[in-house]
Amino acid sequence: EAGVAQSPRYKIIEKRQSVAFWCNPISGHATLYWYQQILGQGPKLLIQFQNNGVVDDSQLPKDRFSAERLKGVDSTLKIQPAKLEDSAVYLCASSQLGRGRNNEQFFGPGTRLTVL
């Protein structure tokens, strides 16, 4: 079974530039998550999708971050414009179950973003 795919693996940009990350979840997984992990900290949930709908985006900085999941499969996360404090690893995860009893999440390798 193929795992969660993410690209790119690394990205270096200057502040005020835009960047986009792509995620393809495990086939058949209804729920998709985007996390931000700053060095030395645990992952922070940015947004959770179930199929096409948003379950939780309470911690997504909506003035600069946006995410979409078209057709309930792959997803993109965009930052526009980027700030220095956005430097982090962006993790995508997917799981079989959505609301209710939450099942295990499978994580991708992440995209390491450096903002100069």
Add this chain to the structure above:
Amino acid sequence: EDQVTQSPEALRLQEGESSSLNCSYTVSGLRGLFWYRQDPGKGPEFLFTLYSAGEEKEKERLKATLTKKESFLHITAPKPEDSATYLCATYSSASKIIFGSGTRLSIRP
């Protein structure tokens, strides 16, 4: 406000020296508590899910337990390959997912 706190931040053990990692939580309506392992440069890897106080789960040298306020990850006779960061996370009735900051575990041969 929901909160998850892990301790210690870092732990260095000798091979074979058993110990426990702690995850304390304040969550309204806990639906599940998860343990993950994260190796450098990789995404977290699922270990266990615990749903109710008193529940225990085991996998090789790892055993996870849950009370109404905290969870423990017990490591028995660890090996160098158990070195990693161990993360706990909670899932609440409000559909909120919160991760702790992790415990960096290092096992010396």
